[in-house]
Amino acid sequence: xxxxSAGKGRYRYTKRFARIAAWIIAVVFxxxxxxxxxxxxxxxxxxxKLEGATAAKAKIxxxxxxxxxxxxxxxxxxxxxxxxxxxxxxxxxxxxxxxxYAVQTWDNITPLSERPVKAxxxxxxxxxxxxxGGADWLFGGYSRLDAIIVLGLVFAVxxxxxxxxxxxxxxxxxxxxxxxxxxxxxxxxxxxxxxxAMTIFISxxxxxxxxxxxxxxxxxxxxxxxxxxVGVLAAAAMSFGMDRIMHLTGMTDEHSIYLTYFEPPIDLxxxxxxxxxxxxxxxxxxxxxxxxxxxxxxxxxxGGMSFPxxxxxxxxxxxxxxxxxxxxxxLAYIGSSLCSVLLMIxxxxxxxxxxxxxxxxxxxxxxxxxxxxxxxxxPLTTIICAAVYAQRRTDPGA
Numbered sequence: 001x002x003x004x005s006a007g008k009g010r011y012r013y014t015k016r017f018a019r020i021a022a023w024i025i026a027v028v029f030x031x032x033x034x035x036x037x038x039x040x041x042x043x044x045x046x047x048x049k050l051e052g053a054t055a056a057k058a059k060i061x062x063x064x065x066x067x068x069x070x071x072x073x074x075x076x077x078x079x080x081x082x083x084x085x086x087x088x089x090x091x092x093x094x095x096x097x098x099x100x101y102a103v104q105t106w107d108n109i110t111p112l113s114e115r116p117v118k119a120x121x122x123x124x125x126x127x128x129x130x131x132x133g134g135a136d137w138l139f140g141g142y143s144r145l146d147a148i149i150v151l152g153l154v155f156a157v158x159x160x161x162x163x164x165x166x167x168x169x170x171x172x173x174x175x176x177x178x179x180x181x182x183x184x185x186x187x188x189x190x191x192x193x194x195x196x197a198m199t200i201f202i203s204x205x206x207x208x209x210x211x212x213x214x215x216x217x218x219x220x221x222x223x224x225x226x227x228x229x230v231g232v233l234a235a236a237a238m239s240f241g242m243d244r245i246m247h248l249t250g251m252t253d254e255h256s257i258y259l260t261y262f263e264p265p266i267d268l269x270x271x272x273x274x275x276x277x278x279x280x281x282x283x284x285x286x287x288x289x290x291x292x293x294x295x296x297x298x299x300x301x302x303g304g305m306s307f308p309x310x311x312x313x314x315x316x317x318x319x320x321x322x323x324x325x326x327x328x329x330x331l332a333y334i335g336s337s338l339c340s341v342l343l344m345i346x347x348x349x350x351x352x353x354x355x356x357x358x359x360x361x362x363x364x365x366x367x368x369x370x371x372x373x374x375x376x377x378x379p380l381t382t383i384i385c386a387a388v389y390a391q392r393r394t395d396p397g398a
Contacts (some may be wrong), residue, residue, distance in 0.1 A: 019216030023169070026212040030176045033205070037184035041191045054127040057143055058088035060119050061099065067133070081107040084116055085135055088125060100125070103132050104139035114141060122146070166214065173210040180205060181278075190262070195270030196240075199277050203232050207285060220296040223388055227288035227381025232281060234380075235373035239276040242365055243269050252359045253340065272362055279332075280370035283325050287374050288381045290321050295385045307390040314382030325374050330367040 064085035070078055084104045090096050102125050106113040117123060117139065125137040132138060159167040185202045189195050207228040215221040250256060250268020259266040294317045295310055305313075334341070341363075344354060354360060 015218075019218075022212050022217040026209055027172065027176075030180075030209055034176065034179045034183050037180075038187060041184065041187035041193065045187055045190055053129075054093065055140065056093035056095070056125050056127075056137075057091040058100070058102070058123055058125045058137075059091055060086050060088045060117055060121045060123060062087045063117070063119055064101075079107060079109060081105060083133060085133065086117060086119075088123065088137070090125075091122070100137045101135045102137035102139060103135035105132070114139070169214045173213045176209055176213075177206050180209075185274075189266060189271075189274075192264035195267055195274055196236075199270075199274040200232070200236060203277055203281050204229060206281065207232070210285065211289070219299075219388060220292050223296075223381065223385045224285075224288045224292040226384045227292060227377055228281075228285050230380045230384075231284035231288060231373050231377030232277060234376045235280040235284065235369055236273070236277050238369045238372060239273050239365070242369065243272060246361065246365075248272060248358060248362070252362050275362070276366050276369050279366055280373045283328060283370055284373050284377050287318070287321055287325055287377050291317055291378060291381045292385050295382070295389060299389045304389065307386045310386035310389055311382055314385060315379065318378030318382065322374060322378060325371075330371070334363070334367075 064087065066085075067083045068080065069083075070080040082105065086102055086104070087099055088102050090098050090100060104114070104117050106116070122143040124140040124143055126140045127137050130136075156171055159171060161167070163170060180202055185198055188198045208225055211221045211224050211228075215224075248269055250270075250272055252268075252272070256268055256271075259268060259271070291314050295314055298305065298310075298313060340359060344357060344360065355364075
């Protein structure tokens with residue numbers, strides 16, 4: 001009995017040490033990958049640097065003169081414009097601490113305008129090298145990032161409170177995911193790298209990094225990584241195939257055309273491919289983790305089952321997960337493009353013409369490919385887990 005307890009203690013210590021070592025390796029590798037990838041792909045780019053333009057956060061200290069002008073535009077209509085001048089103290093940028101003279105404008109043509117500023121407001125100002133009534137700085141909108149930062153901090157605190165160490169690891173993996181997309185993937189696309197290869201590479205990195213940081217290197221993580229990878233490759237294959245079948249141009253909105261003016265020009269079809277694959281990635285990871293974790297729990301509690309038993313249990317679990325995950329994807333895509341959908345419904349001749357618009361087709365493809373990837377991930381992850389777990393018997397009490 002004593003030897004058995006000592007063996008359990010050594011096993012748990014070894015497992016804990018392996019998990020910590022895997023966490024450190026994953027974090028160090030991710031930091032090097034993101035720093036190095038950003039330096040490599042951004043070396044010839046001038047991202048977030050618009051020549052002749054400066055933006056700064058500022059706090060309004062005093063309101064100045066309020067003026068108005070108007071003139072006819074033809075056809076009996078009249079254009080009315082109001083200008084509110086004010087002093088503001090810069091809170092960011094090279095001239096931080098300096099008080100500048102700025103102006104906010106609004107008119108009767110623009111249907112929605114920002115509310116008039118008042119003393120104490122925190123705003124974003126722009127300087128384009130021109131002057132408006134003696135004001136070199138123009139009002140660009142209210143500073144809203146602070147509120148998002150507070151909301152993000154609340155999310156982080158609650159995640160750690162409820163999830164403890166797992167919640168902390170989730171935050172770490174989320175940070176690396178965002179950095180991988182914004183600091184490596186986007187600069188790589190802008191620099192002319194193959195968007196198809198980068199999408200697959202970044203997706204596989206996110207899968208492996210997230211699961212190693214949150215769960216360590218163990219059977220559950222490895223089977224989940226394998227299931228996710230297969231699911232993502234299935235989504236990639238379907239997206240690539242549907243793009244060819246439907247003869248997509250990549251012109252999904254008014255911003256797409258501007259991407260073709262870049263040097264080198266960006267492959268719009270590749271952008272759609274990335275949208276579909278990255279959009280399905282989260283749901284595929286969630287489903288694969290649910291199935292792998294549940295089957296791993298059965299494995300540890302029962303000491304091991306046969307391949308058919310794992311297969312039957314995995315499919316049963318997958319059926320319960322499937323419905324909500326498919327709804328999650330479709331609702332997310334519809335919700336994110338609701339304004340565009342409402343506009344196109346108002347300016348479409350009939351339902352057939354509406355549904356045949358490329359922007360609508362791409363959103364439908366996003367939802368369907370993502371849902372199909374989920375459906376394929378369920379049996380594929382179940383097969384991988386069943387094949388691995390059925391070969392390894394464990395002590396249920398360990």
